[in-house]
Amino acid sequence: MELHEISIQIRRDIVRMVHGAASGHPGGSLGCVELFVLxxxxxxxxxxxxxxxxxxxxxxxxxxxxxxxxxxxxxLARKGYFPIHELATFRKLNSRLQGxxxxxxxxxxxxxxxxxxxxxxxxxxxxxxxxKLNREDSWVFSLHGDGELQEGQIWEAAMYAPHNGIDNLxxxxxxxxxxxxxxxxxxxxxxxxxxxxxxxxWHVLQCDGHDFEDxxxxxxxxKKNRGSGKPTMILMKTEMxxxxxxxxxxxxxxxxxxxxxxxxxxxxxxxxxxxxx
Numbered sequence: 074m075e076l077h078e079i080s081i082q083i084r085r086d087i088v089r090m091v092h093g094a095a096s097g098h099p100g101g102s103l104g105c106v107e108l109f110v111l112x113x114x115x116x117x118x119x120x121x122x123x124x125x126x127x128x129x130x131x132x133x134x135x136x137x138x139x140x141x142x143x144x145x146x147x148x149l150a151r152k153g154y155f156p157i158h159e160l161a162t163f164r165k166l167n168s169r170l171q172g173x174x175x176x177x178x179x180x181x182x183x184x185x186x187x188x189x190x191x192x193x194x195x196x197x198x199x200x201x202x203x204x205k206l207n208r209e210d211s212w213v214f215s216l217h218g219d220g221e222l223q224e225g226q227i228w229e230a231a232m233y234a235p236h237n238g239i240d241n242l243x244x245x246x247x248x249x250x251x252x253x254x255x256x257x258x259x260x261x262x263x264x265x266x267x268x269x270x271x272x273x274x275w276h277v278l279q280c281d282g283h284d285f286e287d288x289x290x291x292x293x294x295x296k297k298n299r300g301s302g303k304p305t306m307i308l309m310k311t312e313m314x315x316x317x318x319x320x321x322x323x324x325x326x327x328x329x330x331x332x333x334x335x336x337x338x339x340x341x342x343x344x345x346x347x348x349x350x
Contacts, residue, residue: 077285098140105144117212117214138188142173173188190224223257
C-alpha cells in the first residue's frame with residue numbers, strides 16, 4: 074500500500090476512535106501520522122507477527138507523549154500487530170487500548186507504559202544502551218512532544234546519552250507549538266531548540282514532519298551519525314490536527330473529541346479507498 078493512502082486511513086481511524094470513546098487526543102495524533110507510517114511501514118526492522126517484549130534483533134520505538142496513543146494504536150493495527158476491529162474498543166472498559174499505552178493487558182507493539190511526560194527519553198536511552206551492550210546493530214527511535222520538553226527529566230536524560238556514547242538512538246520532537254493550555258510560547262517558551270540540543274552534545278536535524286521525503290532525508294542523515302558517540306534529535310515541524318481543517322493549528326483540539334457532526338465533516342475530508350474498522 075502507498076504510504077499516503079495509509080496515512081489518510083490512519084487519520085480516519087484516529088477521529089473515529091476518539092469520537093467513539095467521546096474522549097482522547099486527536100490533535101497531536103493527527104499531526105504525527107506521517108512519522109508513524111514511515112517508521113512502521115518502511116524504516117524499522119520489526120516483526121509484527123512475532124512480537125515479544127525483548128525485541129532482540131529488532132528496531133524499537135518508544136512513544137513518550139503517550140496521550141497521542143490513537144495514532145500509535147491505529148498504526149500498529151494497520152501493520153498487523155493486532156486486529157483492526159479492536160480499534161473500536163479504544164478507551165472502553167477492559168480494553169487493551171487504554172487512553173495512554175499500557176502493558177498489563179499485553180497489547181502487541183507496546184513495551185512500556187507511557188504518558189507521564191518526560192520519562193520516555195530515559196527509557197529509550199536505556200534500551201539503546203542495552204542494544205549496544207548486546208552488540209546489536211538495531212536502532213531505537215523515540216517521539217516526544219515539544220511541550221514535554223518543559224519536563225526536567227528530559228534534560229537529565231539528554232546529558233546522559235552522549236556522555237555514554239549512545240549513538241544508536243534517533244529521537245524526534247513533535248514541534249507543533251501547541252500544548253493543552255495554549256501555545257508553547259505562551260505557556261513556557263522553549264527558546265532555540267536547535268541550540269539547546271546541540272549544547273547538550275546531540276546531533277540536531279530539522280525536517281517537515283508531513284513530508285515523507287524530508288523525513289526520509291533526516292532519518293538517513295541521522296543513521297550516518299552512528300559511530301560518533303552522540304545520539305541524534307530530529308526537530309520535526311508539524312501542525313496539530315493535520316488533515317482536518319477545523320482542528321488544524323490550534324491547541325483547542327489537544328484533548329477533546331469531535332461530536333457527530335464534526336466526525337462526519339472530518340471523514341468527508343479524509344477520503345480513503347481502504348476499509349474502516
